[in-house]
Structures are given as C-alpha cells and as structure tokens.
Amino acid sequence: MKLNDKVAFVTGAGQGMGQAIVRRFVAEGARVVAVDLNREALAESLADLGEKVLALACNVADSASVADAMGQVEARFGGLDIVVNNAGVGALDSFLDTPDESWARVINVNLGGTFLCAREGARLMVKGKRQGTIINLSSTAALTGEGPSHYCASKAAVMGLTRAIARELAPSGIRVNTLVPGPTNTPMMAGIPDEHMLALLKNVPLGRMCETDEIARVAVFLASEDASFMTGQNIAVNGGMAFI
Numbered sequence: 001m002k003l004n005d006k007v008a009f010v011t012g013a014g015q016g017m018g019q020a021i022v023r024r025f026v027a028e029g030a031r032v033v034a035v036d037l038n039r040e041a042l043a044e045s046l047a048d049l050g051e052k053v054l055a056l057a058c059n060v061a062d063s064a065s066v067a068d069a070m071g072q073v074e075a076r077f078g079g080l081d082i083v084v085n086n087a088g089v090g091a092l093d094s095f096l097d098t099p100d101e102s103w104a105r106v107i108n109v110n111l112g113g114t115f116l117c118a119r120e121g122a123r124l125m126v127k128g129k130r131q132g133t134i135i136n137l138s139s140t141a142a143l144t145g146e147g148p149s150h151y152c153a154s155k156a157a158v159m160g161l162t163r164a165i166a167r168e169l170a171p172s173g174i175r176v177n178t179l180v181p182g183p184t185n186t187p188m189m190a191g192i193p194d195e196h197m198l199a200l201l202k203n204v205p206l207g208r209m210c211e212t213d214e215i216a217r218v219a220v221f222l223a224s225e226d227a228s229f230m231t232g233q234n235i236a237v238n239g240g241m242a243f244i
C-alpha cells in the first residue's frame, strides 16, 4: 500500500477523475476527505467506501468554504498529507462571445480554487510539520490551445502557480506537481460536440480517450514516496498528444 495512513483532500470528488482518484487512494491505504459542491450526490457516489471517506460540501472558489473544510480536516484527522486540486469547470464559449461572468467563473474555480486549497492545505501541512504533497490538475488544452480561452488560460496558469509554490514549499519538504491529462472519459466531456471530439482524438497518437483510472494511478505515484524527488513538474497523461 503506497499511501498507508496518509490523509488526503480531493476536490471535485463526486464524479470523473476526482472519484477515480478517491477510489485509488483508498485502495492504497489513505483516508480521504472528498469534497464537492453537492454533498448528497458525493456521499452517495462514494458510499461503498464506508468510513475511509469523509464527504464534505465545499466550493473551492470560496475562501470561507475552503477554510471551513480544512478546519474539519484538522478537527477530524489532526493534519493533512495530500491535496489533489481536481475540481474544475469548462464552458463552450468562443473567445469573441465570452461573457464576463463565464470568464470569472472558469478562472475563479480552476485557478482560484487551486490557489485556495493549495494555500490552506499547505498551511495545515506546515503547522503539523508533515512533508506533504500537492497535485494540481491542468490540461493538455493549456499546451495546445485546443479549448476555450478562459479554460486554456486557467490551466496554463495552474502550471505557473505549481512551479512557484513548489519552490516556496520545498524547504518545508512539501512537493507540488501538475498532472496534465489529455481528453478523458468523464461527465465533463459529455457536452463536447461529436465533430469536435473526433477532431480532438485525431491528434492523440494512442488513438483513444484516457480512462479515469489511468489518471488516478499517476496521482497515486505523484502522491507516494515513489515520486520523492519530484517537485514543480508537469506530468502529462495524454496518449502522446503534446509534449511538455
């Protein structure tokens, strides 16, 4: 078991990659605080994992909500070892027609939420003198530009954020890396029009979409001692679609 007795905080855990990451982490011995916007749906989707998972409502874009969730982590587990900033949103706006509200929502959730959970999680790690690790989800769209402008901008910014905080947190023994998926079979992709999807997949040398467990297995690696000398890195899981 690679994550025995570690305490992990996983955002956007009710479906897609987040749920797959929670399941892999539990299988590797971790206790997981799973957070999402809708607590009932989240708790139901992870009910079979029993007491290994604590399901909490948390809006990662809201500073007070994140602070409250981290307070519950400290009260229940006494500290934190792993944060996975997975919660994210997309939107199908073309650049010229992007409403201000849509720009703000995508940036606030994808970048702002990553910042808030990384900061609050790192504060807990430093306070507890734990040599923790943070994994931030970006996207291959940030490298290729094949996606809406706000989404690509937010995911590119996550890479910069990761590198900066990796340097700052290294003296505390905290590692921070970016996991960069390609097109992956999740509810987020369900809304993408078929012709756009086919065009995207033509650019994937391995010729298919990624499955969520293929992301979760890399998240386990990054969170574990196997990645003990890795920090500030972009780790692409994209079937060869783009190189970092």
Ligand SMILES: NC(=O)c1ccc[n+]([C@@H]2O[C@H](COP(=O)([O-])OP(=O)(O)OC[C@H]3O[C@@H](n4cnc5c(N)ncnc54)[C@H](OP(=O)(O)O)[C@@H]3O)[C@@H](O)[C@H]2O)c1
Binding pocket: 011, 012, 013, 014, 015, 016, 017, 018, 035, 036, 037, 038, 058, 059, 060, 061, 085, 086, 087, 088, 089, 109, 113, 137, 138, 139, 140, 141, 180, 181, 182, 183, 184, 185, 186, 187, 188, 189
């Ligand atoms: N799927 C892909 O092809 C792909 C490729 C590259 C990168 N990614 C990135 O990988 C991550 C996971 O993607 P996914 O496809 O698994 O997404 P998904 O299926 O849409 O799941 C994302 C989860 O995050 C939750 N969420 C949204 N806003 C939130 C907020 N403010 N606070 C807390 N939770 C929130 C969603 O809740 P609701 O459903 O209630 O909104 C949902 O449960 C995202 O960061 C995404 O951008 C995805």
